[in-house]
Amino acid sequence: MNLAELEKEITRSWPAGVKIQGGGDPRFLLIEPDIGLLRDLCGWLFTVASLPFCGTIAEEGAEEWELRHIFYGVKGGGWVQVMARRPLAVNTFPSISTMVHAASWQEREIEDLFGLTFEGHPLLGDFVLHNDVWQEGVEPMRHRFNARTPVAGRRPDPDWRPRRIVQAPGSFIMPIGPVFAGANESVHLELETVGEDVIRAFSRLFYKYRGVEKIAEGRSAQDVLLLAERFSATTAFAHALAFCQAVENICAVEVPVRAAVLRIFIAELERFRHHVGAISAICESTALAVAASQTAILEEDLLRLSGALAGHRYLFGLAALGGMTQDLDNKACRDALRKCQEVLRRLEGLEEMLRFSSSFLDRLEEVGFISTAEARNHSLVGPLARASGVVHDLRKIQPYSGYERFSFETPKEREGDGYARLRILFEESRQSVQLMEQVVAALEPGSVEVPVRLRAGAALGWAEAPRGAAFHWLRLGEDGRVARYRINPPSFINWHGFHLSVENFAFQDLPIILATLDLSVAENDR
C-alpha cells in the first residue's frame, strides 16, 4: 500500500473519528484519530498494514500534550504520523504497546521523563530514572524542570528490588555490571537462570543517561549539533547528519550537491569503519586472537585515514547545518578511497579465512537467534534486523542526501543467528566501499555550505546510521533555539530486542551474542 492507498483504506475502515491531514510535507500522512481509536488505528497500521514503528514523540505544548506515534516504511516512501492530544491537566494516554509492542519502551521512557501515564501499559516506572537513585515524581522533560542544576533531596526507594518473573525452583539472578569485564560500556544485565542456560534476560540501561534531549532545550541549533554529534561518538556523523537534515527540513534548505555527495562519502566511510570495528569485536569475543588483531589493525587504519582526511578520527566537526564545515578536495577523497579499497581487500582476505575457521563458526552459528517475527514485533533496525530477514534500510525506503542517485544493495539474511549478523557486516562493508567509489566518481565542483536561516517549526530528520535507522525529531522555537529535541537512535530500538537473542542460550555465549548484536549503550542512554 502506498501513502494514497493507505489514506483511502483508513477512511474506509474508520469513516468517523479519524481526521486525516495532508500536512505541508507530502511524504507525511498526518492522522488524528479520536483518542478512543488511537490503539486500534496504531495496531492496524502495525499489524495489518505491516508498517514498521519508528517512535513516539511527546511534547508539552502550551495547553495540551501532543503525542505522535510515527510509522515508516510505506511503499514508495512516506511516513504516517498518528497524533493524539490531551489537555495538560489530563496526563494519561491510552497505551498502544499491547498492539504495537515496539512502542513499549517509547511509552516507558515518556512515562518516566514526562510523568505521563499510559493506560493499559503493563510495565511502567523504573526505566530511565532508576528507582534506586531517584524518587518517583521527578519529571525532567517537563518545561518547569531546571536542567542546569542537580536535583536536591533525593529519596530513592530503599526497598527497591529487581523484578523477577522466572518461577523455577532454585532460580536466581546472575547480575552483570554496570562495571564489568575489561573496557565495557556501563550497562547492568540481569540473567535469570537455574544455572547454565539463561531463562530470562533483562537489561537495565540508562546508567549513562546524560539527559541530552533535555539539555538541548534552549540551546542554539549550532550547539545542539555538537550534542547530536557527541552523544554517540562511534556513529557521530550519522547522527549529526540526521540532526542537520531535521534543521534543513524545518528551514526548507536544499544543501549543495557537492555537500550532499560528500556527506554520503563520509557516512559510508563511517559505516565501513564501524563495521570493521564490529567485526573485530566479534573476533575478540570468540578469543580468535590473530583475527581480532588483524581486524583491529584495519580499524585503526581507517581511524587514521579519517583523522588525516577530516581532522578527527571519529569525524567530529564535519557536518554543518546546510552542508559541510569543510570541503574535502577530490584528490584527498580519491586517496582515501584507494586506502579503503585496500582495507576492504585485506578484510575480504580475512573473511575468507574466518569462513573456514570451524572453531570460530561453531561459536556463532545457531547462537543468539532472533526470529523474523520477533524482529518485526520489536521493529528492529540495522544489520541486526537484516540478519533476521527485516531489511528496512532508510537509504532505500526513505532516501536522503541523494542516496537514490547511487546503486547499492542492502544485504538480507534469514537465519537470524550470530553468523548471519557477521555476514551482513561483511556485505555492508563491501557495499559501503562500492558506494564510496560511485561517490568519488560523482564529485563535482561546487560550494559545500549554504547559509541556513533558522525559523520556527518542527521536522523529522533521519539517517541510516551504521547500527540502523536513526530518527531525530526537532522543534525550533521562534528565536531559532531548540524547543524540543527527540532522538530515537537504533540502539534504543534494538536493546528492546536484546533479550530475544540471549534467552535459552548458555552464559558463556553471552559475550559473543553481545558482540554480534553490536548494541551501543551510549547511543541508547543519550
Next chain:
Amino acid sequence: MMNFTIFLYIMAACGLGIILALLFPQRQSPKVIAWFGSLTALLLIDGGGRALFAASALEKTLWTIPALGPVVIRLDPLSGLFLLVAGVVFLAVSIFSGSILLSLLQRYNLKVYALMYFSLLAAIIWILIAGDVFSFLLAWEIMSILCYLLVAYKYEEDENSRAGYMLLVMSEAGTLAAALGMLLLAGHAGSLEFTALKHAGATGQISAATRWIIFLLTFFGFGVKAGLVPVNLWLPRAYTAAPAAFVPLLAGATLNLGLYGILRFNGDLLPMLSVGPGLVVLIVGTITALLGILYATTENDVKTMLAHSSIENAGIITVGFGAGFVFTASNKPVLAGFAFLVALYHMTNHSLYKTLLLIGAGVVNERAGTRNLNRLGGLIRRMPITSLLFLTGVLSIAALPPFNGFVSEWLTLQTLLRSVELLSIPQKIVFALCGAGLALTAALAVTCFAKAFAMGFLGMSRSKKAEEATEPQSSALASMAILSVLCLLLGILPTYVIGGLNRAIQPVSAVNVAATLVPPFFSGSPGHEKLPAAFRHDFHDLGAQVGQQIAPGPGLVILHRGGAKNPVIFAAAPTYLFIVLAAMLLILFVVVNLVFGWRRLVIRRPCWDGGIRRLLPEMTYTATGFSNPVRVVFQSVFRPTIVEDTRETVGVHFRTAIRRQDENTHILDRLLLSPGRKTAMATARFFAGMHQGRLNAYVAYVLGALLVGLLMNHLL
C-alpha cells in the same frame, strides 16, 4: 567373663532408661535419653573396646530353647568394633537428643520415643553379640520394626508414614531373604549356632550353587539395611522423614548392621571360594557409590542429600568388601586383609562424620527453619561454632586431608590398584573400572559437599529465618565437637587406628595385615630390618629420622612397596603430613603477623558487586545453580521430566511469569519401582477379574489347580 558382665550392665541400663522415661513426666524424657543414653553408650564403648582387644573370642550359651537350640552370645573383635562404633554414635546422638527432642514435645509422645530409643539400643547390641541364627534374627526383627516406628514417628505428616511403610516393606523383604540364606546354611550345618555354621562352611560340604544362593540371599537381604543398589529405595525417603534425633542413628548405627551382616555371613561364616560373588559385590558397590553421589550432588534438602551420600559411602565400603572377597577367593590373604581393613576403616569414618553432619543438619533445620540449601546461606556469621564443626564433617566426607575420610578413601583406591596382582585379565578390568568409578565418586563428593557448605553457610542468607539463626544449645555443639575431634584423630593417627582395626578383621582374615601395612618404620623397632635397605636409605635421605624424633610410632602407611623389578612405593604419612601442615600454617601466621604486620596487609572492603547499588541475596548462586552442570552432564541418568514450562503474558509480548519445573524420578524408581508397581497392579487386576461369582468358574479353577499340582508332582 568381664565382658559379659558389662553387657549385662548395658542391658540393665537400657531397661532402667525405659523405666525412668516411663516414670518421669514427658518433659524430662529428653533428659533421660541424654543422661542414660550417654551412660549406656559409654558402657558400650568400654565393652566394645574390650571385645576388640580381647585375647580371644568369647562365647556363652545363655539358655537353650527346646525346639530351636541354644541361645548363644558370642563376642569377637569384629563385633567389638561394631559395638564400639555404635557406642560412639549413640553417645553423640544421646547428648544431641537432650535438646533437639524438646521441639517435638507439643505434638508427639516423648515417653514412647524414649522407650523405643532404649529398645533400639538394646536390639542393636543384641544383634552384634548374637551367636546363633535364632537370636540374631529375633533381634534383627525387633530392630527393623523399631526403625519403622521411629521413622514414622512424626505420624501427622502423610509423607512420613509413607516413607515408614516403604522402609517396613523393604526391610521385611530383606530380613526374609537373609533369613532364608542363613537357614539354608544352617540346614547344611544342622545347627543354628554361628560356630557350627562356620564349621560347615569350612569343611566345604556345600555345593557351589548353594553357596551362590546363600550369598545372593544374604548379600541383598542385608544390603537393604546397608542401602545398596537396587534395594535402597527406602533410604532417602526414610532419612528425610525420620526425626532429626533419630536420623543419625540410621546412618551411624543401623546402616552398619547391614554391613555387619554381609561381612559376618560372607566373610566370616561362609568365606568365598570363587571370585564371582566378590565381583558382584564390587560392581554393586561401585554403582551404589556413583548413583548415591550423583543424587546427593543434585539434591538441595540437606537431609536427603546426606541420605544419598550415605548410600554413596555404603557403596565405597561395599567396594572394599568386594575387593576383599575377590582377594580371599584368589588366595591373596594379605590383600584381602587390606581390603577388609580399609572397608571397616571407612565404615568407622562414615559413622562418625555422617552422624556429625546429620546432627549439624538437624541443628540448622531447627535454627534456620529450613533444610533447603536454596533458602539457607550466610550461617557462618550467625552460627560460627556450628559452621566450624559442620565444616570438619564436610572436609572429612569430601575426603580432604588431614581428616579421616581422606585416609580411608585413599586406602580404598590404593587397594583396588593392587588388583594388578590378580592373574585374570577380566577381573583386572572390573577392578580398573570400579576404581575409575570410585575416583569419579570422590570427585563428585567434593563438588557435593563444597555445595553443601558454600550454599548453606557462606554467602548471603536467602531467607529471613536463616538471616536470624542463632547458635544451638551447648549440648548439640558438644555432641558435634566430640565427633569432629574423632574425625580429626582418625585422620591424623591412622597408623594407630589400623592396629586396632587389624584386630577386628581377625575373623575374616588370617594374617596380620598391620605389620605389612604399617611397619614400625619410624619407631626404630626390630621390624625396621624388614624393609629393603635401599628403601630405608631413600627415606633417610628425605629426613625420615627427623620424624622419628618428633613423634615416635609407626608414622607411615605403606600400601605397596613393589618388587625387586619394580620398586614402587605407595605410602602416606598422615600424621607427619598434619604436623608439617600445622607447622607451616603456624610459621606463615607468625611471619605475616610479626614481620609484615597483619593490620597493614589486610584491608577489608565489601564484596565487589560490579557497582550496583546493593547486592541482593537473590543475585547469588543457588544450590540448584551450583549443581546444574552435574545435572546436565549426567542427564541420561537423571532424565528429568518437565512438569511445567509455561509463560504468562499480558498483551502477547509482555511476560509476567515464566514457570519452569522439572521432576527427577530416581533412576531406581524409574527402572524398578514403577514397572514393579505396574506389574503388581496388573496381576491384581487379573486375579480380581477371576472373581466372577459364577460357581462353574470356581470349580474350573479348582480343577485346573489340581491338574497343575499333579503334573508338577509327576515331573519333579
Next chain:
Amino acid sequence: MSQWVRRGIQTGIKTTAYPKRQETAAGVSPGLPIGGDYPARTIAELIERCPTQALSEIDRRLVVDYRRCVHCSRCRNDPAMAVVWQQGYEWAGLAAGGEQPELPGNEFRHSVNILVVDAGDCGACLHEVKQLNNPYYNMHRLGFFITPTPRQADVLLVVGPGSDQMRVALQKAYEAMPTPKRVVAVGTCALSGSVFGPSFVSAGGIGQILPVDIEIPGQPPPPLAILHGLLAVVGRKAPVALTSPELPVIPKERV
C-alpha cells in the same frame, strides 16, 4: 589454525615506536589549538565562537584551556582568523590537587593494572582506550593491563562526564581498589563535563566525584595521548600543561 599463525607473522611489526620515538603517522591525533598572540578583535571573535568556553583572554593573549576543548574546529575552519593547531598527542597533565608522579623507582614501577569505568562516555574515549590493545599501540609491552576487577587495579581510568546513575558504581569501584591508587580522567567530558555537564544528570567532570590525579584532554584523546597519561601516572613521562600557553593557575570556569 596454522593459517592464522602464518598470517600473524606475515603482518610483521605494526607497533608504534612511542614512547622511545615520536609517532609520525598521519591521523593519529585530532590536534589542539595553540594559544598565544592574536589580534584583539580576532580573540574576541574566537572566544565568541567557542561553544565550550575553552578559549579566554588573559594578558591580551589567547589562552586555550585544553580541559574544555572539544575539537569542534570552529576556531580553525574560518580561513580569515584561523588558530594554529598543534598535531601532537602528549597532552596529559597533572590535575589540580593530583598527586605528583615520581620518577622511576616509585610504587608503580612494576606492571600496572587498570580498571576502566565508563561514567557516561559517548563511546569514543572508551573506544580509544580499547585501541590501546590493538597491535599499533599494544600497551602490554609497556606493562599496562586492563583488569576487570578493582581488587587488583592500581589505576582507575574514568571516561565520561560522571553521569548521575554511575556515581555509586564509580565510588564503589574507587573504594574497592587497594592503595596506592591513582585516578586518571580521560577525555574532555571527564575533565570539565564538555557539552554535557554540569547538568541535572551529569557532573562537570570526574573531579567532582573522585580525587583525580592525571587529566588527559581531548574528545576523545587519541590512544597515544592516553598512553602518555598512563606513562605520566607511573612517572615514566613528564606531564604537560593543560593550557596553551602554559599558565601557572588553571583559569576558573566561567559561567
